[in-house]
Amino acid sequence: MPEYDMTDLLSVMSGQFVNDEENMTMLASEPCGPLKGIRIIDLTSVVMGPFATQILADLGADVIKVESPAGDTTRNMGYRQHKGMGSNFLHLNRNKRSVVLDLKTPEGREACLALAKTADVFLYNVRPQAMARLGLSYEAVKAVNPQIVYAGAYGFSDNGPYAGRPAYDDLIQGMTGIPALYSQHTGLPPRYVPLTMADRIVGLQAGIACLAGVLESRQSGQGQSIEIPMFETMAQFVLNDHLGGATFEPPKGEMGYSRLLVEPRKPYQAADGYVCVIVHTNKHWQRFLDLVGRPDLLVPGSVFESVESRARHVNQVYGFLADMILGNTVAYWVETLAAVDIPVAPLNQVEDLLEDPHLQATGQIVKMVHPTEGHLRTVAPVGNYSRTPPGIYRHAPNLGEHTEEILREVGFMPESSPPRET
Known part of the structure; x- marks a missing residue:
């Protein structure tokens, strides 16, 4: 883990970091968004789950990112200044606190359940069978917190024949016909959309599901298990546009939204x-x-x-x-x-977005200083709230940066424990 000065880190985290460069954005001193007071235990990694919790964290939720000793694999994806702090990770994990737990050990499992006892949402993105093997099934988590929303975002519903299959963005795009639509539209060979589109669309659905679960839990006093499958989510996304004539029984014509599929529909x-x-x-x-x-x-x-x-x-x-x-x-x-x-x-190039006058005027592209990664450019939370605005109040954490802080909060680590070496 890269070394950093604790005084600088604490000053940044409290919103007191001073930088003389023009247009440098300051961290908010604390979350004030509409989800302040909601705690989410985030066991997700890569893009889909972290994108969901990034949005919820921007809106003020306290997101505790539980990582293995090896860390989220996204930590080493993309450009980076230091090992474990890749560009993709920095964008997806701001406003979160990182705790390292080895969930394969009894102590790690008990610490995770101690966190769950204090939370509103427990979000994971591995297969349910893997959670059961860890001793973190819905029944196990519900036993310590009957009101918790236990949300799983993974490839395929556990109720169908594809249950338990591995799933990645490319596979889900392919299975829901997106590359085939591209080929039908252009006459070229099939190809994936050059975005992590399935991960991010399903991530949005996961965020909505978590909020819906919390709203219902607070009304009823009871939690529940929620499944957010990638394949079904993206099938809905595609079919809403392209059911076409198959909407009716018997079909009135071919499937497909013709305006979207004609070759001349392009820049x-x-x-x-x-x-x-x-x-x-x-x-x-x-x-x-x-x-x-x-x-x-x-x-x-x-x-x-x-x-x-x-x-x-x-x-x-x-x-x-x-x-x-x-x-x-x-x-x-x-x-x-x-x-x-x-x-x-x-027609813009991606690079043009950084200098777009509208994005600049609305403050959508922000410059910040990370305590270990230096000067960064990132994208601001979306939307204007008149009373409870979203914001950026924490930088993306170094691996395990908040382990002692969080475990003490839930009473799992005595106050007299010596500080961990960084």
Whole structure:
């Protein structure tokens, strides 16, 4: 573990760190978001679970990240200054406290149950069978805290034939047809979306499930076990768009949302780059066709006449739009289409987001100083709350940084214990 000065660390954690650099964001002194007072024991790792608890922590929940002695594998993913503090980990685990427990030992298990006794949520993302082998099944955790929300986010429901299979983002994307949709749309070989999309969508669902469970538990006085399976979550996500004609019995047509699947639906090539344009409503099309000197195309019986007609001839409609866009520059289309209230935007590269004027004005990209990792850039919590704003009040923790602090809080470590070597 990298060495750091304890005085500097404590001053940063209390919001008193002073840095003279312009635009450096200060830590909030303590959480004040709407979830203040909710405690979450987080046994998750990698992306899906940590993304769920990062959002809950940003909103003020006290998230205690339980790690093995080896630490979350994400600690060593991506660029890093020091071992165990990779860029992915830094973004996913801010506002959390880290405690190291070896759950394969009796002492580690008892310490984990002591934490669970004080918590509202116990979230894990390994298979339920693995939790049972550790002695941390729902029944075991419920025995020490009947009101706890015991939430499992993993690959497949335990009620189906795929139960217990390993699952990763790529596999779930593939099993729910996302690479096939890409191929159908582009005519190219299948490929995964270049985001941890399944992990993050299921992470959002896990966060919602945890909050729903806490709300019900506080009303009823009883906890419950909640399952958040990746495959089912992403199948819902895909099928809501693409059930199409199979919505009805008997089917009224093919599956698929045609507007999303046509080849011309993509950023349009202009004379000097690419531009993103949505010409969708009747008013949009009337304005666009006036702009390009083709109002005659709105005559009765034209493919442009109505939403229904455009949907039936979607390839022809989008093909015409693509041909028109090619005749002028990106700047021309952004200015001209915006002037007539047609949705338009330039095609950004990922790097452009760091200098985007709107993200800068809203404070979405923030610069901070981590006590061991130095100057960092990260993304602010999303949303504006008039009374209980989310915030960043803790940096991502070093491995086991809060072990003694947390175990003392739950009475598992005597106050007279000597400090652990770091």
